[in-house]
Amino acid sequence: MSVTELAPADVWRDKIYSGGWKTGGAGTMPVTEKATGAELGSIGCASAADVSAAAAIAKEAQAAWAEKTGPQRGDILREVVRLLQVHRDEIALQIVRETGSIRQKGQMEVQMAIREILEAAALGSQPSGMITASDVKGRHSVARRIPLGVVGVITPWNSPFILAARAIAPALATGNAVLLKPDPQSSVSGGVLYARLFEAAGLPEGLMHVLPGGAETGDALVRDPFVNMISFTGSTRVGQAIGAVAGGLLKRANLELGGKxxxxxxxxxxxxxxxxxxxxxxxxxxxxxxxxxxxxxxxxxxxxxxxxxxxxxxxxxxxxxxxxxxxxxxxxxxxxxxxxxxxxxxxxxxxxxxxxxxxxxxxxxxxxxxxxxxxxxxxxxxxxxxxxxxxxxxxxxxxxxxxxxxxxxxxxxxxxxxxxxxxxxxxxxxxxxxxxxxNDQTIMHEVFGPMGGLGLSGNGQNYSTLTNADQFTEWQWVTSRESLPAYPF
Structure with a gap:
């Protein structure tokens, strides 16, 4: 059994989360304790058809979510933080069992996720645009940030909780819906826990989907026409493949990859x-x-x-x-x-x-x-x-x-x-x-400094309080005049 009260195994056993807990179309896979090999339960696997259905649900739900005010969206994230504080010890232990990390590292992940989500919640209260200059008298010109739509998030097994938080939270805060594909080796700590947290926090149905699975699930997520952006953290080899597909589809891809x-x-x-x-x-x-x-x-x-x-x-x-x-x-x-x-x-x-x-x-x-x-x-x-x-x-x-x-x-x-x-x-x-x-070592993760790599370590698209608003939105230019001007023909 899972160690968490937040996500007991009888809730998610053999299920995916997409408009509620349901059976996935690609069978099941075990959730194991890495130190012993003991089975903690089994999770459902999402098929390509599951991904397609989830993306369609998310696209429809996202429109209403984007119409909510930024502070209202931020309130949902702040409630997630409150729940995280209540369940932090059991979440840390699940990370320990599912990833093989020591306890201090599990606790660090939860604490960093709390900070990531709090800072993302504040995005909803920030200015969402600006009045720009214009050469024409009487033309009102505005540049504003608008949501991308549906964001696909693919996370690795090694730090599944924090690496999901840094993408999920700003994506939702800026008005997007999220399709999360956790790594098969950490599907509970990297996925199920977030489904339960946002469900309990009152996130409207259809905005968060957790779609465990392997390479076929990930490929379907990257290629789905309703998914507007991919946030991927993982190996350079897989990141290169995702970047190639996303580039061909003219789809935004945020890739943080390996390092030496x-x-x-x-x-x-x-x-x-x-x-x-x-x-x-x-x-x-x-x-x-x-x-x-x-x-x-x-x-x-x-x-x-x-x-x-x-x-x-x-x-x-x-x-x-x-x-x-x-x-x-x-x-x-x-x-x-x-x-x-x-x-x-x-x-x-x-x-x-x-x-x-x-x-x-x-x-x-x-x-x-x-x-x-x-x-x-x-x-x-x-x-x-x-x-x-x-x-x-x-x-x-x-x-x-x-x-x-x-x-x-x-x-x-x-x-x-x-x-x-x-x-x-x-x-x-x-x-x-x-x-x-x-005068420090290399492993340091903060939400305040831009996180991203060069060369084979990624495409430089960073996660941080400095960059999240731009990463998870796009600019739209809007002009208005009191009446239509005259043109030569």
Whole structure:
């Protein structure tokens, strides 16, 4: 059974949510606890026909929703926040069981989702347009934001609750309807919980649909003519395919994809503090975070001390079932992903990298791993790992640090650590990344700063309080005159 009172399994068992709870047309799939493999229930799968029907319902419901005032829409979101506060502990535990995250990470997701939804609710109270200039006397000219219509949201399994919130909330706040396709591995924490929250908060029927399923469900969502925008967070490979289809349909696509994020530690850094932050950045959620530290780039003068500290901290970490104990790391999400981490480590060792800590696993429980003598061309330097591996590469000077950091087709996050803020800023200014942190590690999620990547990390369409209004609306130009003017013919 699910651990939540908010969404007990007998409500959603074998169901999708589309105009109420109903049987999906593509069968069912299990909801599992990642640490044990235990089945928590089974969820319905949406067929292409289910997606089409949901999009038609959403299109019709959206028109009335857009006519409501912005503050009225915001009130629904604020009620969701109130319910989240009531159910926050049980939601966090569901995230733990369904994704394998430690408890602190589940709690962080709920807290970040609360902030995302509160900030989105405020969108309804903001100006929705402006009076523009005109060359013609008597012409009243206005530019206003209007809803896109129906927004398709496709989320990954690793942080399903927060990554759904950051798209669902601003989409609804700005007057859109939402079709949410959670990842099959986290359909309750990434989908069912939101159906229940918005249902309880009084969201009018037809505006929120939860359509679990695999690639066919996602493809139907991207291609449906009533879906006006796709918000996708996930792998670069899938994001490229979505972008290609959406581009051909002239449909807006907001893509946040993978990363191979550099963490540059300069020779004047506090070694112990830098190693602690670097370990957190590589090992949080077993490294299964797109913003994880993918490469530790360390100045040669402090490399030995940094590695010694990193190894010591790594060997002190515990691995186990996070639902049953207070462990530092939980399981890798599935055998396929764990085997891929094995491959990356083993291939890199065959090319000259050395393992100083970890490097092995017991089933899905992968020991946090430190690798040194890592160089460009090795899989551990080039590929997104999505596993608890800290790969250390040594550099000689600032120019070489920048070259190594930018030696990737990804461009999500980069970080620089230094006691000299001006020096760190000079390096930061040269880094190819959508997000750069100075004197912090790479995993940082806030609603206030624009979240998005460059290159293979996405198309730069960001989520934030700065950009959400534009992301989930389109501009419409409206002019008016008291009477029709005369024209030459």
């Amino acid at each position: 994020n550099p963490y540059i530690v300069l020779d004047d850094a506090d070694v112990e503090a830098a190693a602690s932050a670097g370990a957190w950045g590589s090992y949080l959620h077993q490294g299964q975070v797109c913003m994880a530290v993918g490469r530790h780039l360390v100045h040669e003068r402090i490399a030995e001390a940094y590695v010694e500290s990193l190894v010591r901290k790594t060997e002190a970490l515990s691995v186990g079932d996070p639902f049953k104990g207070n462990f530092h790391l939980g399981p890798i999400v599935n055998e396929r992903q764990a085997a891929n981490v094995d491959r990356i480590v083993e291939d890199s060792v065959s090319k000259g990298a050395k393992i100083l800590a970890g490097g092995s696993r017991d089933g899905l429980f992968f020991k946090p791993t430190v690798m040194v003598d890592v160089a460009p061309g090795m899989p551990v330097f080039e590929e997104e790992i999505f596993g608890p591996v800290a790969a250390v590469t040594v550099f000689r000077n600032d120019d070489e640090a920048v070259t190594l950091a930018n030696q990737t087709r990804y461009g999500l996050v980069a970080a620089v650590v230094s006691a000299d803020l001006r020096r760190a800023q000079r390096i930061a200014d040269r880094l190819h990344a959508g997000i750069v942190h100075i």
